Amino acid sequence: MLDLDPTLAAAARARAAQVCAPVIELATTHTTDSVERATLRLAGLSGADGDGVPWVNHLVAAVRADAGLADGVCLPVWHALLRSGVDGLRELTEKAIAGSVRFAVPEGAARDQAAAAARSAVGRGIALLDARRAERERLIAEVGDAPAKPWIYLIVATGDIEEDIPQAQAAARAGADVIAVIRSTGQSLLDYVPEGATREGFAGTYATQENFRLMRAALDETSRELGRYVRLTNYASGLCMPEIAALAGMERLDMMLNDSMYGILFRDINPVRTFVDQRFSRQIHARAGIIINTGEDNYLTTADAVDAAHTVTVSQLINECLAKEAGLADWQLGLGHAFEIDPAVPDSFRLELAHALLARTLFPDAPLKWMPPTRHMDGDVFRGYLLDGFFNLAGALTGQGILLVGMMTEAVVTPWLSDRDLALRNVRYVMNAAAGLREDFAPPPDGFIATRARTVLGEALRLLEEIERRDDGLLGAIADGTFGLMRRPADGGRGRDGVTVRGPGYYNPAIEILEEA
Structure with missing residues (x-):
């Protein structure tokens, strides 16, 4: 740990809270x-029609057309259920598509009845999140947990869930503690969640409830075989972020990529x-006991890792402020950062250590997610293997919690199983040889590493102060390209037409139950 000025760190958190307040509003x-x-x-x-359009999409669209969403979907839906005698949500949706059911916001006693019925139905879903969380805890107690941190995190994603499963099991047998099934390219832009098991995907596999179920069951089998619980990760981001979070909780995923600004x-x-x-998805993650992984590493693929280091902080x-407001605990905050400084920069490794130690010191109880080099991998696999070794050593020295396995074939090909095996050998060698070095690694207070860390924290505080002073706050800073050099205006972007201002009668039993906890 670094000897940081606690008043400076406290000031940065206080500024972050001020910056986040309008966003929370x-x-x-x-x-x-x-x-x-x-x-x-x-x-x-659950489920979808013959064309693959989920029933939830149909039902929300029908309510929006008849009654709007200012009061939420639940009051009109359960009011219609109670007065129509329809047998369940699926039949109600089919009748709504056919035009034989219309929706209206109930009032008085009818509103109370609809709210009670909706809360009962949604409460069963949240009880399922609780049950799956307890199931995870029982299985860890039964088979054992990963022996020590960092947890070794490996990506598996062929596009075909039936091919992903044996590759994921092989990766776990080779030493991976966390299996991440990266999503098919472009899924975050789909305004629906595909249904069923999928066997086609580009540079990834579709995130669906059935794919979640199949992979979780396979890794449970492997966990019992290996005598340690193997965690499963996917992505709760994009236009269906809350839905994917709910499906992940119901199918007992353990981690989800879930960043406040990545999308x-x-x-x-x-x-x-x-x-x-992101707020609603994080409330679900909090209840389900899921660890989130944030995406700060992505900034350093578009902005310089030295000049933009403070934007990561x-x-x-x-991300910490918004996550805690949504109910997540420190142990669930897999805050992201990355080993992305150009290796040609003098003292690049010392700079990487400074940035990694700053994150570790600022967030001592968070399982930080440490990302390997990608931007400066140039196709020389021998150089790449060496860079990954330095990355692994930095992770050991600075006590990172989740270490994503770097591939020497990054930017050349999609890694083969043999590439993953070599990469895991790199990790195992460094961790076996140097994991205990953290006890002996104490940079001098006035040395290069500590001085650089203080500089980055000071720059971060100044940036937060600048954002706080802006009339347009964080949204304006995002529009100006402050993070990752990406300019995104508040009134632009995909999915804007799917946002509704809550009315005074808005009711969502899921939010009500989650906030009660």
Whole structure:
């Protein structure tokens, strides 16, 4: 750990809270199509029509057309259920598509009855989140946990879930503690969640409930075989962030990529929609006992890792503030950062250590997610293997919690199984040889590493002060390209038409139950 000035760190957190306050206000005064669809999924509505359009999409669209979403989807839906005698949400949706059911916001006693019925149905979904969380805890107690941190995190994603499963099991047998199934390219821009097991995907596999179920079951089998619980990760981001979070909780995933600004910056999703969706998704993650992974590493693929180091710290502080407001605990905050400084820069490794130690010191109880070099991998696999070794050593020296395995074939090909095996050998060698070095690694208070860390924290504090002084706050800073050099105006981006201002009668039993806890 570094000997940082505690008043400086406290000031940075206080500024971050001020910067986040208007965003939290936005998130608590708006809803989105995906928040309402996720609520219906918690109430048990699943499946899709013959064209693959999910029933939740149909039902929310019907309510929006008849009654609007200012009061939420639940009151009109359960009012219609109670007065029509329809047998369940699926049949109600089919009748709504056929035009034989219309929706209206109930009042008086009818409103109370609809709210009670909706709360009961959604409560069963949240009880399922609780049950799956308890199931995880029982399985860890039964088979044992990963022996020590950092947890070794490996990506598996062929596009074909049936091929992903044996590769994931092989990776776990080779030493991976966390298996991440990266999503098919472009899924974050789909305003629906695909249904069923999928066997086609580009540079990744579709995130679906059935794919989640299949992979979780396979890794449970491997966990019992290996005598240690193997964790499963996917991505709760994009236009369906809350829905994917709900499905992940119901299928007992353990980690989810879930950043407050990634979708805005790198997928051009409307900022308001993203901030509303991330709050609800994080409330679900908090209840389900899921660790989130944030995406600060992405900034350093578009901005310089030295010049923009303070923006990573600012984003980590923002992600921490928004996550805790949504109910996540420190042990669930897999805040992201990366080993992305150009190796040609003098003292590049010392700079990497300074940045990594700054994050470790600022967030001592968070399982930080340490990302390997990608931007400066140039196709020379021998150089790449060496860079990954330095990355692994930095992770050992600075006590990172989740270490993503770097591939020497990064930027050349999609890694083969043999590439993954070599990469895991690199990790194992460094951790076996140097994991205990953290006890002996104490940079002098006035040395290069400590001085650099203080400089970055000071720059982060100044940036937070600048954002706080702006009339347009964080949304304006995002529009100006402050993070990752991406300019995203608050009134632009995909999914803007799926945002609704909550009315005074808005009711969402999922939010009510989650906030009661």
